[in-house]
Amino acid sequence: MNTQLYELAQIREQEYMLAATTRRGGLRRSNRLVVGMTRRLRRRSGISQS
Incomplete structure (x- = not known):
């Protein structure tokens, strides 16, 4: 249970980072990387979100 929460927090953090880079205008390069x-994180933890 704790590991799932931890991985979910990591996903949130990366989505936040993606939003921040998008605002800066570095969408194309970083988007592919973060996605x-x-x-990979979602497949490992088994969390299915859109």
Whole structure:
């Protein structure tokens, strides 16, 4: 249970970072990177979110 909460927090953090980089205008480059990382995290933890 604790690990799932921890991984969920990491996903939130990465989504926040993605939003911050998007605001700065570095969308194209960082988007692919962060999306790939979050997908890997979600697959491992079994959390299905859109």
